[in-house]
Amino acid sequence: MSERFSFDLHARDGKARTGVIQTPRGAVRTPAFMPVGTAATVKAMMPESVRATGADILLGNTYHLMLRPTAERIDRLGGLHKFMNWERPILTDSGGFQVMSLAGLRKLTEKGVTFKSHIDGSKHELTPERSMEIQRLLGSDIVMCFDECPALPADRDRIAESMRLSMRWAERSRAAFGDRPGHALFGIMQGGLEQDLREESAEALKAIGFEGYAVGGLAVGEGQEAMFDCLDYAPGFLPEDKPRYLMGVGKPDDIVGAVKRGIDMMDCVLPSRSGRTGQVFTRHGVLNIKNARHIDDPRPLDEACTCPACRNFSRAYLHHVFRSQEIISSMLLTWHNLHYFQEIMAGMREAIAAGTFAAWEADFHAGRAQGDI
Numbered sequence: 465m466s467e468r469f470s471f472d473l474h475a476r477d478g479k480a481r482t483g484v485i486q487t488p489r490g491a492v493r494t495p496a497f498m499p500v501g502t503a504a505t506v507k508a509m510m511p512e513s514v515r516a517t518g519a520d521i522l523l524g525n526t527y528h529l530m531l532r533p534t535a536e537r538i539d540r541l542g543g544l545h546k547f548m549n550w551e552r553p554i555l556t557d558s559g560g561f562q563v564m565s566l567a568g569l570r571k572l573t574e575k576g577v578t579f580k581s582h583i584d585g586s587k588h589e590l591t592p593e594r595s596m597e598i599q600r601l602l603g604s605d606i607v608m609c610f611d612e613c614p615a616l617p618a619d620r621d622r623i624a625e626s627m628r629l630s631m632r633w634a635e636r637s638r639a640a641f642g643d644r645p646g647h648a649l650f651g652i653m654q655g656g657l658e659q660d661l662r663e664e665s666a667e668a669l670k671a672i673g674f675e676g677y678a679v680g681g682l683a684v685g686e687g688q689e690a691m692f693d694c695l696d697y698a699p700g701f702l703p704e705d706k707p708r709y710l711m712g713v714g715k716p717d718d719i720v721g722a723v724k725r726g727i728d729m730m731d732c733v734l735p736s737r738s739g740r741t742g743q744v745f746t747r748h749g750v751l752n753i754k755n756a757r758h759i760d761d762p763r764p765l766d767e768a769c770t771c772p773a774c775r776n777f778s779r780a781y782l783h784h785v786f787r788s789q790e791i792i793s794s795m796l797l798t799w800h801n802l803h804y805f806q807e808i809m810a811g812m813r814e815a816i817a818a819g820t821f822a823a824w825e826a827d828f829h830a831g832r833a834q835g836d837i
């Protein structure tokens with residue numbers, strides 16, 4: 465365990481990189497996939513099960529936790545790590561994105577955002593300063609700047625105005641974060657799909673200086689092609705020696721394409737959320753266990769998978785417990801999906817270190833049938 469926060473790059477293969485983020489609470493192998501634990505739990509998973517899937521770090525959420533049970537209560541109870549029994553690194557999002565996507569009656573000003581809770585309608589305010597205070601109270605190891613993520617499509621002027629507001633908020637976030645050894649503050653690049661605005665945002669963030677940099681404002685409905693077009697240049701505007709975090713991504717092929725373009729960290733609710741709806745990701749493609757064709761199928765989801773669902777249960781059983789809305793269905797499918805996402809990350813880390821990323825990527829795409837399997 466190091467007392468500091470640091471990022472060591474071990475190898476590159478093209479634009480893809482592999483390395484380790486050292487934190488006082490443990491190491492994060494990159495490229496890393498971060499399961500989302502929005503309300504202090506990765507839904508349907510025990511913390512030790514999340515670790516067993518291969519996760520080194522998970523995500524918490526300022527917006528959800530400030531509303532319930534409140535950051536002050538979690539602080540009084542010893543912080544988020546103790547509260548949710550996860551002693552490894554936690555990254556928390558700053559709340560801006562969730563306010564815009566979840567809260568009601570929002571008012572956005574230079575100061576910040578006031579809004580009504582989607583839970584009980586109570587009034588709240590988030591500013592860069594308040595977001596930093598909440599994330600400090602939670603005790604998260606990697607703190608995100610308070611930003612505004614505009615919904616796409618949006619016209620260029622709106623994107624530019626929003627990005628420049630986020631850069632002023634990044635300055636205020638840095639000032640409010642203070643001096644916290646062993647903890648990191650990440651800036652968030654905005655600028656939509658405009659290359660010059662993305663570059664302006666990166667320059668603004670580098671002038672302030674952060675321990676890591678996120679590419680924000682993507683995975684908001686622009687589609688994979690537009691996202692990859694942006695990722696063909698945006699990571700390159702960021703410092704080579706700091707972690708690059710692509711927020712909210714994504715499906716397995718999104719993740720592979722992002723790592724190929726120089727991204728080191730990603731988070732997405734997809735593997736956990738889709739596990740609860742019966743959607744299963746495997747090396748051969750996607751299937752939905754609720755489909756009647758699985759009712760008598762004795763085979764595992766994926767013959768080559770070593771997760772508890774694939775080692776101990778048939779598709780027929782998983783179909784049955786999904787149809788019967790049994791709790792074990794969410795547990796097993798979430799575990800499988802998270803395990804598979806971590807397998808992809810481990811495979812990429814190994815391939816980049818060996819200089820065989822192109823071959824690994826070709827094999828990854830070759831194995832995936834189109835449609836249900």
Ligand SMILES: CNc1nc2c(CC[C@H]3O[C@@H](OC)[C@@H]4OC(C)(C)O[C@@H]43)c3nc(N)[nH]c(=O)c3cc2[nH]1
Nearest residue numbers: 523524525557558561613680681682683711712733
């Ligand atoms: C899905 N696509 C997507 N997510 C994005 C996010 C939120 C990242 C998600 O990870 C979790 O944070 C802990 C949360 O779980 C929900 C609530 C699902 O969303 C949060 C973003 N966050 C910030 N601060 N700025 C961004 O520009 C941004 C862009 C995104 N695009």
